[in-house]
Amino acid sequence: MASVKDPYDRGYRSQGVNDLIFTTDHVAEKAEVHIAFQGPVAEYVTLSPKLKEFAAKMAAARDSGNIDLLNILMPQVVQALDFNADHVIRFSVFRQDASILNNAGYDFKQQNGVKVRVNLLDLMPEITLKHMEGVEGAYVISAKLAKAGAIVEYMWTETPEDEQSWQRIGDGTFNRSRTEVRGGVPTKRIYVRARYHENGAVGRWCKPVSIILL
Incomplete structure (x- = not known):
C-alpha cells in the first residue's frame, strides 16, 4: 500500500x-x-x-x-x-x-481544505434517546447529523416488527440535532427510527433505538 x-x-x-x-x-x-x-x-x-x-x-x-x-x-x-x-x-x-x-462506506479525506460533499441519502442518522428530567412520558431525541441543517424524519412505535404501526413524530421532519417529545405513556417501551430527506428524496431508516418512558 x-x-x-x-x-x-x-x-x-x-x-x-x-x-x-x-x-x-x-x-x-x-x-x-x-x-x-x-x-x-x-x-x-x-x-x-x-x-x-x-x-x-x-x-x-x-x-x-x-x-x-x-x-x-x-x-x-x-x-x-x-x-x-x-x-x-x-x-x-x-x-x-x-x-x-465510491460507495464503500468510507469518507474521503479533505482535498485542498474542502471536504468531499456528503450524500445524505447514502447515510443513516445516528440517534440516541434519553428521558426528559421532571416531565412524565417525555424524552429527548439526540441526532448526530452528517451535516449541519440536515433534514431528518422521525417515527415511533411500540411494535417495531409491524411496519404499519410506525407513526410520525410531530410534523415528521426536523432540521436540528435535539428534539423534545412529550405526551408518551409512562412504563411503555417505545422505539424510534430516523432517516434523511434531501431534495425530495429519502434515505434509509436507521436501526430503531428504544427507551422505557418514565
Whole structure:
C-alpha cells in the first residue's frame, strides 16, 4: 500500500463506541452490494455479516457496561475496517477504476481544505434517546447529523416488527440535532427510527433505538 495514495479518512480509528457502531453498520450495508466484496475475497477481508455481528456485539457490550469486552472488540473492528478499506483501494488499482472507491462506506479525506460533499441519502442518522428530567412520558431525541441543517424524519412505535404501526413524530421532519417529545405513556417501551430527506428524496431508516418512558 505504500505506493498507493490512501484516499480515505480513517477517522473511525479514534471514534467512541457509538460512532464506531454506526460506522461499522454503515460499511457493512455498503459491503453487501459493493463490487469489491462480491465473489471470493482474501481471508483478511471482513464481509458484511461479520461486520454486522461486530456491531451487534459492541452494542450489547455497551448496553451491559462490559468495558473489558469493548476494549477487546473495538481494536478488532478498527483493524477489520482498515483491512477492508485497503482491499477496496487495491481492487480499484487492479481494475484501474477510481469509481470503485465510491460507495464503500468510507469518507474521503479533505482535498485542498474542502471536504468531499456528503450524500445524505447514502447515510443513516445516528440517534440516541434519553428521558426528559421532571416531565412524565417525555424524552429527548439526540441526532448526530452528517451535516449541519440536515433534514431528518422521525417515527415511533411500540411494535417495531409491524411496519404499519410506525407513526410520525410531530410534523415528521426536523432540521436540528435535539428534539423534545412529550405526551408518551409512562412504563411503555417505545422505539424510534430516523432517516434523511434531501431534495425530495429519502434515505434509509436507521436501526430503531428504544427507551422505557418514565
